Amino acid sequence: MKNSFFSQFAPQEPKFFPMLRNLSKSLVDSSSLLVESMKFSSQDKRNAYYKRIKEVERNADIQANNIFDELGKTFITPFDREDIHNLASTIDDVIDGINNCAKRITIYNPHPISESGIELCQFIHQGAVYIAKAMDELGSFRKHTSALRECCTKLHEIENQADDIYELFVKNLFEKETDCIELIKIKEIMQELERTTDTAERVGKILRNLIVKYA
Amino acid sequence: MKNSFFSQFAPQEPKFFPMLRNLSKSLVDSSSLLVESMKFSSQDKRNAYYKRIKEVERNADIQANNIFDELGKTFITPFDREDIHNLASTIDDVIDGINNCAKRITIYNPHPISESGIELCQFIHQGAVYIAKAMDELGSFRKHTSALRECCTKLHEIENQADDIYELFVKNLFEKETDCIELIKIKEIMQELERTTDTAERVGKILRNLIVKYA
């Protein structure tokens, strides 16, 4: 089972690597916008950022669809195809998650976002940067797997840290917040942020499986 | 990779088409009941509709399982099998989504459902009708893909419109509703309705992939 990811389709189909790389660039664009948007609390500003994030998300949808189309037309083995499909669609899920976070912030329009909320956004962005780095490594990872392994470890650590921050924050929220509607808004936003770090970790799990299978 | 969806298994296994068609008929039954149920606001009436929708859902579960059994017993290539499985189980997910909407309406029993809620139900029903139409096209779509493409486009448009209605409504809800418990009820119901239009769009995405692969 020592097929190489590289030899299996890279030479014949090198286009998948740049396509995945571009998709991960959209992810980083989207997470950067999310982090930046946290500096503002006026509804207009939030709306403007949400619009930009939504645009990136729609564009990423098209990028992911192009990857799926390419997979449908290209002869590679079903298993490999599944892996690429899985990778592209999970990266797309992270971008969707970021869009949903921005959507909830815009819809619920909470009073200042908490420090913990800002931290979760930063974790999402860090995860995005590691995913983009991993996409840069894909074409050559079987020669030196350490860089890709590092990305997987980091995504796992980020998820754990985000989890701790989330738990502590929500516990406090339910103890102290007495305005029920404000509590719902904050809870819904924090849940979506935490879920997005989970999704980013799923990308790490897929990459980990690729290493086992192909490196 | 120019296998034809038709030539691949239709001649040998034409039974999948009527089975999928029947499943999509259950979907339309279910979405019709949901739309109809919106006319009533007494808890008894809502309960009665929920019971009927639940019955359709349980029946659809059996239909989907029959398709999976058939797939397990029939020799077709793994990839094609995956496509049929995916299609049947996602249509079943839409039916589950409709059931969950009716369940939440019955459990939470909100005072009159909003205009926006009724609109979302109508979008779900429109989506169901396009899915049923697409199932009618499956047997012959490679000769003329335009009808199937049209269904995919419509499912995408419906999801976008539903999204806009949802966002606007929830934004307003959080600005104006002061009764926290009523707010939770409405939010939970609207979320489930919106999620169901998302699931219907996923059927469109699967169909789109089928066109790329087999047409």
Next chain:
Amino acid sequence: MKNSFFSQFAPQEPKFFPMLRNLSKSLVDSSSLLVESMKFSSQDKRNAYYKRIKEVERNADIQANNIFDELGKTFITPFDREDIHNLASTIDDVIDGINNCAKRITIYNPHPISESGIELCQFIHQGAVYIAKAMDELGSFRKHTSALRECCTKLHEIENQADDIYELFVKNLFEKETDCIELIKIKEIMQELERTTDTAERVGKILRNLIVKYA
């Protein structure tokens, strides 16, 4: 398509059966702890149980990853590999679900958990026991499928009963609870418990497909 699950990979790869068996033992450990934790209502005690459940969950994650690694390195057909992957990852999802239930109980720290909540925990535990029993049967199920079929039926029944309890309880909750924040806590916990019985039923559906394909 009369491959035997047994002949296909058991002789060559008997290690998958003990691995799945061990994973299902972690599931039972985890559900036992959840049931036990229900006896206590002090935050400290709840915290202590959550920590133990989390430990089981992290351990199960490693067990599931070992199964995936083994699948990546072992030559078996893609379809069979998919089945084992699906089974292991869905059992892992049930363990994650239990962890999320314990997490929510710890974070939200509701005043006494309702009788219905305790019942849902017991259903989850019963489901876990049936899943473990099914894993014991995997190696020999094609000779006598009845024990495995029984497990699937039970998982389905458990889910239906859990659903009824959940619906009745939440309906009552929204009619009677006037403390909005307490209501949110309880609703969120009950939703996670109910979702976990759903996930357990998904294991039953996967097993049912295995019977159709291989028995």
